[in-house]
Amino acid sequence: MTQALHDGLPGDIEIAFAPVTRSLVFQPINGDATQNKGFGGWTTANATLARGDREGALSVTVRQATKPIPPCVAGELDERRHLPDGTIVDTDDTWYEIEGVRTLTRDAIAYLPDGSVAHANATDQAAQGSGRPRAVPLTIDELVALVTDPELRISAPVAPGTSSPPKVCLPFSKSGAVIDQAQARRWDAVLAQIPLDGVTLDRPLGALLQGERGGGVCQAVQVTTPGRQSRLAIVISTEQPLPQEPDTSSYDGARRRLPDGTVVETHEERSAALASTPRTDRTVTVTRPSGTQIEIFSFADAPAELLPLALLEEIALNPGLDVS
Known part of the structure; x- marks a missing residue:
């Protein structure tokens, strides 16, 4: 799924240099998510993305559905799309404000035929100290393309020879300069x-x-x-x-x-x-x-x-x- 997500990003998107946990890398889902439906296996990939001179954030979660698809309610989403394969995609383009700071946010949630739910959330939150102007890095249609990728679901087979995700480094804390x-x-x-x-x-x-x-x-x-x-x-x-x-x-x-x-x-x-x-x-x-x-x-x-x-x-x- 990590490779599919990276391949699905537009060509002018750059993933910011960051730790493994913020480099758009999914970690394995514990247990058999297709059978352990009561628990609901899930995995999330996060990253800061640069597009041109602007920067924003992307978070993608893939999980096993544990509840029915929610009803389409005006005010809770902008659009519900019904795709030919039975996939339902909800989209929302909105904003929220905390202590006078406004954050723009776009969401696409796909309810897939195999019981997977893929949720992509993009915001204009830039990495601290980056100095770049803020912007939501992906359009609604680009988010929809990500969450409907057939490789981005619980039941997608793992190709032979696929490497395990990069290991998270040992926790360490050094006072030296940030290395670019x-x-x-x-x-x-x-x-x-x-x-x-x-x-x-x-x-x-x-x-x-x-x-x-x-x-x-x-x-x-x-x-x-x-x-x-x-x-x-x-x-x-x-x-x-x-x-x-x-x-x-x-x-x-x-x-x-x-x-x-x-x-x-x-x-x-x-x-x-x-x-x-x-x-x-x-x-x-x-x-x-x-x-x-x-x-x-x-x-x-x-x-x-x-x-x-x-x-x-x-x-x-x-x-x-x-x-x-």
């Missing part, structure tokens, strides 16, 4: 060329997005190598201070300073012996004199084997991951 999309793309090119001999991933490295919190960028992938099924996460931030007192050890971590002043820290942590699911985390943190910090995390539930520290260091120490 251009810099992230330069680092993407570097990550994509790093050899990972003998390691298979569910998707290639080189798709950094903003972190859920803080000014850094990150990517999380699944390691699918037999016996090493684990998670690998990369976080890059800037304007970070160099750690002090290098060449000391504490717990099961170690710290050393390289000739150019770069500080390399390694850390490995195992869950408590009484934990219900034993887990091991392995981390390499490289802080450059420039203030660029690269953190590489490998973590998994036992007995999966983590990626070796040498490989994590090789990724983190790549000179191309410093600020260019």
